[in-house]
Amino acid sequence: MEIQKKQDFLKMDSPRTDFWMLFKVSSYERLLQMQNGLLYMNSLDYFSNLKDEESLALRVDEHEEVYGILRAGPNEKGFSTLALKLGNGEEIDLGEEAILTAKFPRPKNTMLFCMGALGDGQYGVIPGEKDNQIIFDEKFLEFGSHLLLITKPTEFSSRINAALSKESDAFGSKIFHDGYGIVNYMSLKGYSGPIGLYTKDTKYSWQMEFRIAFGVEDHRLNNRGAFEFNIGDLSDISQIIPVQALIDLPMTVKRRTYIEFSDEHEQISG
Numbered sequence: 282m283e284i285q286k287k288q289d290f291l292k293m294d295s296p297r298t299d300f301w302m303l304f305k306v307s308s309y310e311r312l313l314q315m316q317n318g319l320l321y322m323n324s325l326d327y328f329s330n331l332k333d334e335e336s337l338a339l340r341v342d343e344h345e346e347v348y349g350i351l352r353a354g355p356n357e358k359g360f361s362t363l364a365l366k367l368g369n370g371e372e373i374d375l376g377e378e379a380i381l382t383a384k385f386p387r388p389k390n391t392m393l394f395c396m397g398a399l400g401d402g403q404y405g406v407i408p409g410e411k412d413n414q415i416i417f418d419e420k421f422l423e424f425g426s427h428l429l430l431i432t433k434p435t436e437f438s439s440r441i442n443a444a445l446s447k448e449s450d451a452f453g454s455k456i457f458h459d460g461y462g463i464v465n466y467m468s469l470k471g472y473s474g475p476i477g478l479y480t481k482d483t484k485y486s487w488q489m490e491f492r493i494a495f496g497v498e499d500h501r502l503n504n505r506g507a508f509e510f511n512i513g514d515l516s517d518i519s520q521i522i523p524v525q526a527l528i529d530l531p532m533t534v535k536r537r538t539y540i541e542f543s544d545e546h547e548q549i550s551g
Contacts, residue, residue, distance in 0.1 A: 296462025296479035296492075300400030303434050303491055307425035312521050315429055320441075320493075320510040325388035327506060344469060344476055346388050348456070352473035353379040385456065390496050392508045393478070396431075398463050398491035407489075407534065414531040418487040421524050428527065433518040441493065444512040450498040457494045464490040 305315060314321070329346035385391055399407055399415065407415055421428075431437045438461070445451060445460075453460060462479045466486040469476070478494050497508045 293458075293475045293477050295458045296465065297400070298459070298462050300398040300434060300463060300491065302399040303431040303437065304397045304399070305429045305431075306397065306421050306524060307427070307429075309425075309427045309521065311425070312427050312429040316515050316519055316521065318511050318513045318515060320394050320512060322392040322394045322493075322497075322508040322510055324502075324506055324508075325385055325391040325393065327389075328393065329388065344482070346384050347476055348383045348385050349475040349477070350469075350473055351381040351383070352471070387496065389506060390498065390502075391457075391478075392495060392497050392510075394493040394510070396491045396493075397489040399489065400463060410534060413534045415527075415534060416531050417524065417527045419528055420487060421528075426524060427521050428524050429519055429521050431515070431519050436518050437515070440512045440515070444510065445495065448497075448501075448510075450501045452496040452498070454496060457496070460495050461491070461493045464488075464492060 305312065307315075311321070325346050410416070456477060458479070464485075465480050466483045467480065469480075469482045478492060481490065502508055
């Protein structure tokens with residue numbers, strides 16, 4: 282019998298951070314605010330308890346507030362058991378169907394800004410890419426009519442870091458990793474192990490999600506529990522276009538391949 286240890290449960294790989302373009306889908310008015318520098322960040326608690334018109338199947342993720350799930354029973358390492366350890370040292374086996382769920386600490390203070398990222402996945406293509414074109418799912422129209430395209434993501438990151446360095450009431454944590462990354466999609470049906478901020482079920486993979494995450498103290502939140510993070514004007518590194526335009530006319534991906542010859546030849550691309 283194997284008992285899954287705490288250190289195994291807490292250990293997670295860092296999210297991927299290699300991408301070449303970022304985008305945000307929302308209403309035209311909200312994207313204008315973002316282009317002027319306002320990132321309106323909601324909390325884990327908010328995303329876990331959507332109750333208004335935004336509470337759509339496309340948005341609601343029952344695992345959003347869950348750090349990880351432990352299940353007793355067979356797994357890829359053999360068989361795991363879950364037990365309660367009493368003060369006298371006695372352990373009580375919870376049975377072969379026991380499930381323990383660990384939630385994030387301070388979910389109302391864990392802030393997220395969710396975007397989309399265009400970057401090669403594990404098979405060398407961008408999610409949604411087909412025949413060298415990026416196909417945007419029509420479900421994006423449920424998020425808003427327009428898309429803000431960040432054309433210089435490195436500069437975007439620099440402006441976020443500069444603004445964040447001035448926020449004395451913001452805090453980091455190992456659960457945030459470096460504070461940003463691309464979401465990894467996998468089947469969570471029957472899954473046992475850590476989930477964290479950068480893992481979601483495959484049914485959301487069409488979103489191509491990228492997340493910015495950090496913590497903020499209570500007094501910096503507005504009366505709706507959100508954090509209004511101003512990073513300065515982005516109009517020089519972004520553009521706003523209708524989502525429908527990208528659905529009707531997909532973006533084309535052009536890749537260059539490099540062949541190295543001996544020193545007397547130049548490196549060429551095709």
